[in-house]
Amino acid sequence: MVNKLKHYREQHGFTQEQLATAVGVSRQSIISIEKGQYVPTTLLALKLASALKVTVENIFQLEKMDWK
Amino acid sequence: MQSRLLRRAYKIVGLTLFSLAFLVPIILGLINQEPWEQTAFRRQVANSIMLFGLLLFMLSREKVEDEFVDFCRLRAFRTALIAGVIYFLQDAFGTLGGNLVDSSFGVLIMQIAVYVVMFYVLKAGLFNGK
Numbered sequence: 001m002v003n004k005l006k007h008y009r010e011q012h013g014f015t016q017e018q019l020a021t022a023v024g025v026s027r028q029s030i031i032s033i034e035k036g037q038y039v040p041t042t043l044l045a046l047k048l049a050s051a052l053k054v055t056v057e058n059i060f061q062l063e064k065m066d067w068k
Numbered sequence: 069m070q071s072r073l074l075r076r077a078y079k080i081v082g083l084t085l086f087s088l089a090f091l092v093p094i095i096l097g098l099i100n101q102e103p104w105e106q107t108a109f110r111r112q113v114a115n116s117i118m119l120f121g122l123l124l125f126m127l128s129r130e131k132v133e134d135e136f137v138d139f140c141r142l143r144a145f146r147t148a149l150i151a152g153v154i155y156f157l158q159d160a161f162g163t164l165g166g167n168l169v170d171s172s173f174g175v176l177i178m179q180i181a182v183y184v185v186m187f188y189v190l191k192a193g194l195f196n197g198k
């Protein structure tokens with residue numbers, strides 16, 4: 001899965017800490033999502049998209065290998 | 069999502085109980101020089117307090133409780149459970165003569181230790197857990 005969280009966060013001028021506070025999680029959660037170590041739930045994905053004023057599909061995109 | 073966990077202060081209580089139960093029998097043993105048989109009951113009490121302390125530690129809240137912490141907790145529980153079964157099987161059938169596990173304390177303390185280490189490794193992002 002392609003994950004553009006870091007790109008949109010930086011575009012918005014958010015630090016990891018600020019984004020974490022905005023969506024109510026720890027900074028470590030944001031780090032793990034950005035590294036691709038953790039895939040967030042739909043609820044958190046929607047919160048992230050809302051905080052960054054983009055759609056969930058902008059941040060997370062499926063790849064061909066995800067269908068296998 | 070609200071997890072039913074103990075307050076964060078119980079982490080310190082748990083660690084204190086564990087440390088005391090671990091150290092006091094060693095110190096008393098050194099001072100009194102008693103044979104193992106005479107201290108067996110005391111050792112059993114200390115082991116129980118150690119387990120209880122670690123249980124408090126693992127069931128208390130983290131600074132920030134979110135879905136990632138829940139994810140780490142579940143992964144750590146799974147790893148600890150598998151490690152416990154492997155340890156039991158290895159101990160029961162691994163040695164010559166089929167020596168059955170006589171200490172549930174050994175299995176439990178190992179499982180909790182694996183849980184605690186795995187939880188903090190996952191939480192720190194040192195291992196992706198896949």
